[in-house]
Each structure stands twice: as C-alpha cells, then as structure tokens.
Amino acid sequence: MEKTIIPGKLAGSVRIPGSKSHTIRALLIATLAEGESIIRDPLYSADTRSCIAACRAFGARITEAADHITVTGLGGLPQPPAQPIDVGNSGTTLYLAVGISALVDGTTEFTGDHQIQARPIKPLLDSLADMGARIEYLQNDGYPPFRITGPIRGGYTTIECKTSQYLSSLLLSLPLTPAGSEPSRISVPLLNEKPYVDITLAWLAEQGITPQHDNYDNWVIQPGAHFSAFDKPIAGDFSSATFMLCAAAMTGSKLRLEGLDMTDSQGDKAVVGILEQMGCAVSIEEFAIGIAGPGHPDCPATQLSGGEFDLNAIPDALPALAACAACAAQEVRLVNVPQARLKETDRIAVMARELTTLGVDISERPDGLVIRPAADPAPGSPKFRSGSVHGHGDHRIVMSMAIAGLAADGPVTVDTAETAGITFPDFFSTLAELRLK
Numbered sequence: 001m002e003k004t005i006i007p008g009k010l011a012g013s014v015r016i017p018g019s020k021s022h023t024i025r026a027l028l029i030a031t032l033a034e035g036e037s038i039i040r041d042p043l044y045s046a047d048t049r050s051c052i053a054a055c056r057a058f059g060a061r062i063t064e065a066a067d068h069i070t071v072t073g074l075g076g077l078p079q080p081p082a083q084p085i086d087v088g089n090s091g092t093t094l095y096l097a098v099g100i101s102a103l104v105d106g107t108t109e110f111t112g113d114h115q116i117q118a119r120p121i122k123p124l125l126d127s128l129a130d131m132g133a134r135i136e137y138l139q140n141d142g143y144p145p146f147r148i149t150g151p152i153r154g155g156y157t158t159i160e161c162k163t164s165q166y167l168s169s170l171l172l173s174l175p176l177t178p179a180g181s182e183p184s185r186i187s188v189p190l191l192n193e194k195p196y197v198d199i200t201l202a203w204l205a206e207q208g209i210t211p212q213h214d215n216y217d218n219w220v221i222q223p224g225a226h227f228s229a230f231d232k233p234i235a236g237d238f239s240s241a242t243f244m245l246c247a248a249a250m251t252g253s254k255l256r257l258e259g260l261d262m263t264d265s266q267g268d269k270a271v272v273g274i275l276e277q278m279g280c281a282v283s284i285e286e287f288a289i290g291i292a293g294p295g296h297p298d299c300p301a302t303q304l305s306g307g308e309f310d311l312n313a314i315p316d317a318l319p320a321l322a323a324c325a326a327c328a329a330q331e332v333r334l335v336n337v338p339q340a341r342l343k344e345t346d347r348i349a350v351m352a353r354e355l356t357t358l359g360v361d362i363s364e365r366p367d368g369l370v371i372r373p374a375a376d377p378a379p380g381s382p383k384f385r386s387g388s389v390h391g392h393g394d395h396r397i398v399m400s401m402a403i404a405g406l407a408a409d410g411p412v413t414v415d416t417a418e419t420a421g422i423t424f425p426d427f428f429s430t431l432a433e434l435r436l437k
C-alpha cells in the first residue's frame, strides 16, 4: 500500500499506544504463570499478535478485550506445540519465545516472514545448546526456520550479544529450569542495548527473581523459580512516540503525547533528551510529554542544532532521528549503533538510500549515519525534496519517510505503508488527526 504525505505542521494531543517490549514480556510471563493475569492497555499490533499466537501455541488461554488481555497461564512448562510457531515479523517474539521452548521436553519448530529468516539467531541457539538443547536448522545455518529440542538443565555458556534480545531470552527462561538443576552461568563479552535488558530485569524483579551479575558481564541464575499471575498496566511506547516527537521537532509544531512515563524502564525515552539538546522545548508531566519544535512560539530556539549522538542503547530510534537530523542547522552524527543493520532491514543503509532520494546530504558509516544541513536550514523552509521512496516493508522506515514528508517541498509517497501496523496500527490516522487545521 502507498501513502502520500502532504507537507504541513501538527498540533494537539494524542495517546501513544502501549509498549511493544513490555506487552511481549507480559504475554510470555503470563503464559507460564500460575493463574489468570490481566495485561491492561496492551499494544495491539501485528508484532504483539504474533506473540499472542505463540503463547496460544504453548497452551495459554488468551482473551482479548479492547483495553486489556486476559491470560490463563500454564502454571509450569508447556507441552511441545503441535504446529510450528510462526512469529511473523516479530524479532522480539522469536528471540524471547525460543528460550521458553528450550525448557520444553520435546521439539518446537520456529519460522517467520522473509525478514525474520534473515535475522541471525546462532549465538542464542549455541548458548541454549551449551545448556543441553538440540538445534536443527531447516534452511540456512544460523537463521530461522529451525527446530529446537529441550529440555535445558543449566550450566555454563558465553555469548556475544550484538542484540540484547539474546540475553533477555536467557534471563527469562533459565530461572525456570527445574529445581535441582545446575545454576546457569553466562559470560557476556559484548552487550548492546542495555536498557532492553533492564526492561527484562524489571519484569523478573516483579516476579521476585533477581539474577546476579557484575556490571552485565557475568551472570549467575538460580534454577527452580516459578512465575505468578499479575495485573499490570502497560506504559506507552517511547519507540512509537519517537516519530511524533521528531515530527514536532522537524516542523516547529507543538504536541502533547499522552500515556508516556519518563520513570519507565524503556531506553527510548532518551530521545526526549536528544531532542531537547537539539533545541526543542520539552515539558514532562507524570503521564504525558509536551514538545514544541524550533520555530514554534513556545520554543525559545529558532533552529534545530546538530551534534553527535550515541544511539547504542536506542537502535530503534535511528530511522526517525536520521530524518529529524536533516532539519538541523549543523551536521548530525548518529554513532555507535552497528546493530541497526540487523533489524527488519539494514536500517543504516536503507535510511541513507531513501533520504538521498529526498535530497538529503547523508553518508553511511559502519556504525551509523552522518547528516549534513540542508541548503536553507531556516525553520519553515522545506528540508526534503518531494518524491517517491521505499519503505522496504520495515515499519520504522515507513514512519520515518512519512514524517520527512511533513517537512518536504511537496508530497512524499512511501510504499509498503501497511507495515506501520507492525508496531503502530493507527500511525497514519493519528498523523491525519494531528494536522494543524
């Protein structure tokens, strides 16, 4: 599906949908817990529906109401699923669910869409093999689809976590090895994206489970834990909010984003600080964030300023910040985020290519992007050339191209626009509602 964005400003308030990372962790913990859990204000999107399907395949009973999900958990470990688990486009579901499948006495098959089939999983499966699992790749070594046969029984492994999702998977599953198993010990010589591990640790802490570690390098996890049912609200998703925050920054608009909690464990809340450093006026309330971009009467700055930003902890913010950077008056360097190449697409390469189509002076580095200022950096002057770009079937590329369209000299058309629904189903209708009339 193609979507065409007409340039213009935004104004008003919008509720940001629930966090994908929290919703998926909630679903998986509730699936294994004893009793009935209630997940309030969850994210309903293609990725979380993939997780719901995986949880049902493990045997959980799940009912979906408009504002909550009820999960009747297994109160223990699942039986091997009769059918392959298809995670669709959801990397988080794939990586986190595979740890759970390793606990199962039997075989689970995993598959996913063509982007999932290109996302590396060998380090995680090697570690699960160190703990006693058997792995069989069905097409390409190191990539889905594959079969995994458990159960794992603790032990020692070392794992390079180019993605934090490998470690989150081990942390969610290893406490559930049967009482009397060996403790699990993990050495982690490399770890990107620590905040996502903190999200996992926050959920485990709520369950009374506290893996021991020395500054994230070496971990000891005791066996024999159980999950219990819970009733919890899900905070708004800062990765989704990033698109609206950047749109306000790029167009000199003022927005109020509701449902966001700056005390939550999501790392992507750091985007708020980056945009403030670039000159936006930000106001933080208990469950809302206000932002006004340079050029708006409520923002003292007249231009977005440049700088160097380390995105290692917040790789999902790279596409939107790259578009935003094109509106700054000085060069912007987005650095130390090589793992952005391992997502739904190689987001460094794809953003460089598509922003070049829109006339942006941008170059790729192995670990990030350098974006140089537009010829006329004045607020209100167009920063992108009108044209047609590709979304590459990647939700975050699609949404980044759409916000670029707001600051272009004419319409911008992006294809594969339906994939915004992977994490932000109402993205295009929300943009339309927020148009300054």
Ligand SMILES: O=C(O)C1=C[C@@H](OP(=O)(O)O)[C@@H](O)[C@H](O)C1
Binding pocket: 020, 021, 022, 092, 162, 163, 164, 165, 168, 192, 193, 196, 315, 316, 339
């Ligand atoms: O654990 C999670 O919930 C996630 C971790 C991140 O992956 P990386 O740790 O590979 O960045 C992020 O890209 C993904 O959207 C969600």
Ligand SMILES: C=C(OP(=O)(O)O)C(=O)O
Binding pocket: 047, 089, 090, 091, 092, 093, 316, 343, 344, 396, 423
């Ligand atoms: C990388 C992402 O997700 P996942 O790893 O869950 O596919 C994302 O949402 O940008």
